[in-house]
Amino acid sequence: MRNALFLFLVVVIPFSTGYAQLEDAGVFSIIGFSDQHLQYTSYPEGVTIDLGALGTTPNLMRRFGDHLYVVHSGDYATGAGSELWYVSFEEIVAAHAEYRTIQWNILSFENYSNPWDVFVQSDTIYVSLTGSGQIMSFYRPTGELLATLDGFAAPEGMQWVDSNLLVAESNWGDGNEVARVASDLSSIVERVTVGANPQYFGIDDSNNYHVLCSGRSWGTDPVAGCIYRFDSSFSSSEVLTMEGNPGEIAVMEYTPMGVTKVVLGDEYAVSAPQVCAYIPQTLVMDDSVPEGLNGGWALAGGSDGIFIGSSLTNSLQYYSFSWSSYETIHTFDGAVSDLLYYEGFEVDVRETDDAMVSGFVLTPSWPNPFNAITNLQYTVPMNSRVTIALYNQLGRSVQSLVRGNVNAGTHTVVIDASSLASGTYFVVANLGDEQRSQTITLVK
Numbered sequence: 001m002r003n004a005l006f007l008f009l010v011v012v013i014p015f016s017t018g019y020a021q022l023e024d025a026g027v028f029s030i031i032g033f034s035d036q037h038l039q040y041t042s043y044p045e046g047v048t049i050d051l052g053a054l055g056t057t058p059n060l061m062r063r064f065g066d067h068l069y070v071v072h073s074g075d076y077a078t079g080a081g082s083e084l085w086y087v088s089f090e091e092i093v094a095a096h097a098e099y100r101t102i103q104w105n106i107l108s109f110e111n112y113s114n115p116w117d118v119f120v121q122s123d124t125i126y127v128s129l130t131g132s133g134q135i136m137s138f139y140r141p142t143g144e145l146l147a148t149l150d151g152f153a154a155p156e157g158m159q160w161v162d163s164n165l166l167v168a169e170s171n172w173g174d175g176n177e178v179a180r181v182a183s184d185l186s187s188i189v190e191r192v193t194v195g196a197n198p199q200y201f202g203i204d205d206s207n208n209y210h211v212l213c214s215g216r217s218w219g220t221d222p223v224a225g226c227i228y229r230f231d232s233s234f235s236s237s238e239v240l241t242m243e244g245n246p247g248e249i250a251v252m253e254y255t256p257m258g259v260t261k262v263v264l265g266d267e268y269a270v271s272a273p274q275v276c277a278y279i280p281q282t283l284v285m286d287d288s289v290p291e292g293l294n295g296g297w298a299l300a301g302g303s304d305g306i307f308i309g310s311s312l313t314n315s316l317q318y319y320s321f322s323w324s325s326y327e328t329i330h331t332f333d334g335a336v337s338d339l340l341y342y343e344g345f346e347v348d349v350r351e352t353d354d355a356m357v358s359g360f361v362l363t364p365s366w367p368n369p370f371n372a373i374t375n376l377q378y379t380v381p382m383n384s385r386v387t388i389a390l391y392n393q394l395g396r397s398v399q400s401l402v403r404g405n406v407n408a409g410t411h412t413v414v415i416d417a418s419s420l421a422s423g424t425y426f427v428v429a430n431l432g433d434e435q436r437s438q439t440i441t442l443v444k
Contacts, residue, residue, distance in 0.1 A: 025343045027300055027307050027316060028068065030058050032334035035403050038070070039332070041316055043302065046329040050385055051092065052102055053404055057081045061340040064120035066090065067140075068340070071115050074131070079111030084118055084127055086140075089342070107143055109136075117200075119158040119165065121183070126165055128155040135167060137185055147185035153177070159201035161209060161232050164189060168198035173216050180234075194228040195239065202249040204260055204280040207232060210249065212264065217245045227262075229283060240283040244274065250299030250306060261286055261321060263306045265299045275299070275308060288323055300339035309336030362429045362436035365415065369441040372418040376401070378429055378436075379410045388429040390415065398425070417442050 026042040036058050038051040060071040067088050074082035084107040095102045107127070109115060114131030124146065125138040135155060137146040153171035160166070165181040169191075176196050180189045195213030202210040208229050215225035225245045230237035246264040263277045275293040277286035298309025305320040307329075315331045316339070359381030365374045380386060388402040398420060401413050417425070422444045429436045 025303065025341070027302075027329075028061060028340040028342060029298075029309060029316065029332070030054060030061065030070070030337040031314075031332045032337075035400065036334070036337065041330045043307075043318065043329060044327075048330050048332075049096075050405070051096070054085070055081060055083075058085070059337055060117065061338050062118050062120075063340055063342060064118075067120070068092070069118045069120070069125075071118055071127075073116065074109075074111070074114050076114065079113075079131070082109040082111060082113040082115055082129075082131070083107060084109075084115055084125070086118075086125075105143060107138060116156045117158050119160065121160055121165075124183075126158055128152075128158055128167060130154040130156060130170070130172075135165070135181060135185055149181065149185040149188070151188065152179065155179075156198070157200035157212075159203070159209065166201060166209070168194075168200065168211060170197050170199055170214075173197045173214075173218070176213075178211060190234075192230070192234050194230075194237075195226040196223040197225075198228070199247070200249050202262055202280075204229075204262075206281070208280070210262065210280060212246055212249045214247055215245045227278065227283065229280070238283055240278060240285075242276070242278075242285075244276075246276070248299055250301050263299060263301065275306070290323055293319070298336040298339050300341040302341050303343070307339050307341060309339045360429075360431045360434050360436060362427070362438060364438060365427065365440050369443045370417075371443055372416065374415045374417070374440060376413040376415055376427060377410060378402075378413070380406060380408055380431060382408045384408075384431050386429065386431050388413065388427065390417075391426045391428060392420075393424055393426075401427070402429075415440070 026040055029039045029041065031037050031039050036054045038054050039048055040051055041048040054070060055072060057072045057074055058070050059073050062069045067086050070085040072081055072083040074080060085104045087102060087104050092102060109129060112131045113129040115127050116130045117128045119126045123140045125140050127136050133150060133152045135149045135152060138144060139146055152167060153169040153175050155167045156170045157168040158165055163183055165183060167179045167181055169175045169177045169179055176193055177191045178194050178198055179191050182189055194211045197214040197216060198211050199214050200212045204210065208231055211228040213226045213228055215223040225242045227240040228237060248265040250263045260280050261277045262280055263275060265275055277289050278284060279286060300307040305318055308317045310317055314335055316329045318329055319326050361379040363377040365376045367374055385405050386402050389397045390399040390401060392398050420442060422442050425440050425442060427438050427440060
């Protein structure tokens, strides 16, 4: 494998007029489908800001120290886009305040490497690559490749124990081992058998390690998920068998009574993903969780409750750990892929001046009718997030023309319809709550 590349990516940050102070606590979210964005929502205010595009394959966020890490799994069809992005929270705040772009540090991997998880110890970044069966380490300040260790069966989640790295080997659903790896990636020290399809780790207040084993919900031999608990010496272990196939450990929460709860997301359920919880000290399920609590893989633990990114309603929900109070904080315009709770994030939210949106203009395209190529011009009165798409007569989007943040002024878009059939199409442009549209005719 070639060395990872250390690059800087320019990500546009939207801004507009007016100010509202956003600080203390909130949730970072990965939002969207093929064109995903990083957003931040304050809690409890529910004010949301868009922090720019993340590309097409981001699927997991981690926080280590003062840095945010975003794992890009890569396209499983083409293998492209296997990357790790990371940036300091200070840089995010500064870029937003100074009306400039975020400078992301990017580690790029070979196609089909498929990064799964990231773990940072001191200044060393560890990345598990399920596609290539490797663990790689890098020096965080420079992105220099330090070491590579092969021989893993689809490694996924990672954790640190006694100067060693723990690696869950899922083997694409058929694995049942956790590997203890030397910190310099010189060797696999030992392997320990756990439950089927191990994925993520948690640590309780007694320094016991909890392995989330998702099991299998497919094939002729389905296996229920479980929690496999062992101490740091691997000398003792216990198992909690679960209903369904849990997909993520979100948080271990210390209640005033000294009881810890772990909230789990059921990623592989046939029906809507469910949220459940258990008490780590006793390995007993928490039966006080409301039935039908959905959300699944997008979970984040807050100071006194759990944030759930609903996969059904594209909304950010919040439940207290007592499960007695519930609220919807924000509804997004796309699917919620992952959540990350963070306290102490201070940034000015520049609010849209509705009076200025009236200057949003979509000029008729030329030529029209056209053969393959036509030009479209639009004007925005301020630096804004704009989406423009081309729809067919069935109302289906056939081409994304603009999706992102643009500067104030007049812009031209070239519509290349050479791959489309002759007929009538609709151009739909959106800025905030304002929408403009026009009809164009393709003649071949």
